[in-house]
Amino acid sequence: MFRGIIDRKSLWFIGAILIVLLILPPILPRFYTYILAVIFVTSLLAMSLNLVLGHGMIFQFHHGVFYGVGAYTAALMLSKTSLPMWIGFVAGPVVAALVGLLIGWFCVRLTRLYFGMLQISLGSLIWAIAFRWYSLTGGDDGIHGIPIPSLISSLNSSYYFILIILVICLVALYLILKSPFGTTLEAIRDNPQRCEAVGVNVRRHQLMAIVIATFFAGIAGVLFVVLEGSVFPDLLFWVLSLEVFIMCLLGGWFTFAGPILGAAIMVSLRTFVGIFTEYWTLILGVILILLIFFLPEGVMGYFLEKLKPQVREVAEGRGE
C-alpha cells in the first residue's frame, strides 16, 4: 500500500520509533507515560491544523474550537446520555466536522488575516456560549468525572488506545496529503490564481480541507477526554489555538511531521520547565525568540535542510 509513497528507510525509522513507544509504558514511571500520551493528543491536534495551515496556507487561527467541540460533544454524550459509549466517540469528530463546515463555509470567502479574524470571532462565540451555559456545559468549571469505558480507563490502556488512534490518523493524513486532493490543496497554496484558471474550485477545496482538519481535531478532542476524563472551557479559548498554531510554526509547517515535533517541544517545555519554575512561559518566550532568530524554518525544517539541501529551494520557490 505504501510502495512508492514512502521510502524504505523512513519506514524502518518509523517502525523503530513505534516499537520503542509500544514497549515504553511498562518501563516508564506513570508520569512520563502520561506526558507521552499528552504529547500524542497534542500532536494529533497540531497535525490536523497543519493540514490546512502548512499544506493549504489557510490561516486557521481558531483551531482549538474544533478540538474543544469534539471533546465537549464526547463528554456530554458520555456523561449525560445513556447511549452506547462508542456513539459518543464517533459523535465528537462528526460534530466537530459539522461545526467546521459551518464556520468554514462563512470563512472561506475571505483570505489570510481576515479569514483568521472571522474564525476567531465565530470561535469566540462558541467559547462564550460554553463558558456561560452552566446548565449544559458546567460553565467555567467544565465537566469532570466523565465515565470512560473500563477497557481504556487505566493510564496504560488509554496510552495504547491513543497511540493506535494517533497512528491510524497520521496514516490517514499522510494518504490524504499524497492523494490528488492533497496535491491540489498544495497547488492552491502555491498559486491560487493559476488553480482557479485551470478549473479547480478553490473555495470548495479549501472548505473540504477545513472539514477534514476539523474532523481530526475532533478526534484529538475525544482522545483528550479519554486521557483526562474532564473538559473545561479553556479548550475552546483562543490562547490554546494560538499555542497549536505556534507548534506548527515551531516544528516546521512545510514538513509533514514537523507539528509532532512542535507539540512535543511545547508540551515537554511546559511540563519540565514548569517543575523547576513557575515562570515557564518566560522561558518558552525566550526559546521562541531564539528559534525565530536562528531557525526560521522551524526545528524540523532546519534538520531537513541539513539532510537535503534542495528542501530550502522548494520552500523559497513557494511564491510568498
Next chain:
Amino acid sequence: MELGQGLDLASLGSQLLVGLSRAMILFVVCAGLSFVLGVLRVPNVAHGSLYMIGAFSAYSIFRFFGSSTGGFWLALILAPFVVALVSLVAERALFCHLYQREHLMLLLFTFALMLIFGDLVKLAWGPEYCSVVPPKVLRALPRYNFFLLIIGPLVAIALWFFTNRTKIGKISRAAAVDREMVGVIGINVSWVFAAAFVIGCYLAGLGGALVVPTVSVCLGMDHDIIIEAFLIVTIGGLGNMWGALVGSLIFGVTHSLGVLLWPQFAIVFPYAAVVIVLLLRPRGLLKSVW
C-alpha cells in the same frame, strides 16, 4: 422590544453610559493596535500585555503617591510612558531585526513577547497579586465615565492630527504604503517604524491606565483585551483608526445592552455583533489600509 423586569429608562441610560465609557477605553487600546497594524503590518499580539503593564504600573504609581486622586492623575500621565519605554527597548533590541521576515513569523515573535511580558508582570508584581478591587478614592471619582467620554475623542483627534498634519505622521503613512520608496528618498524607515510602534504601545499603556478605576487589575487581563481588540480592529477595517472607533462603540454598547437583556449571556452579544458585521461586510465597516 420586551425588556427584562426592573428595566427603566434610568438604568438603560446608566448602562449605556457604562458601555460608552468602556468603548472609549477599548478605542484607545484598539487605536494603538490599529496604528501598528497599519504602519508595520504586524498583528501585535503583545499589545494586550502592554495594556496590562500599563494597568499594573498605573496602579503602583497610584499607590506610591498615597492612593490619592492626584496620584491617579499622575499615574495616568506616567504609566503610558513606562509602557512606551518597554516597547522601545523591545523594538530596538529585537523586533527591528525581523521586519524583513514573513508576517507569520512576526506574529510568532509578538506571541513570544506576550509570553515574556506576562511572566515579567508576574515576576515584578508577584503571582498572588490578582484581582485588586479598585480603591474607594477612584470609585468615588466623580463623573469618571464622563471623563472617559472626553478622552476617547481627544485621542482620536490627536492621532488624526498626528497622522495627517505632522511630518513624521505623513512619513509613517507613506512607509505603510511603500517602505522601500520611503527608504529610497533618504528617510530612516527603521526609526519611523520604531516611532510608530512606540506610539501604538503608548496608547496600549494609556488604555491600561485608564481602565484601572473601572475594573480589577489582574494577570490574564491581557488575554481578554487582545482578542477583543483584534476583533474590533477587524470589524472596523484593519489599520483604520475611525474604524477602530466604530468597532469599539459596537463592542462596548452591545455588551452593556447585553447585560441588561440577558446577563448570563452578556458576553455573547459583542461576539455575535462582530460575527454579523463580518458576515455582512467581510473586510470591515470602513476602508482598510491593507
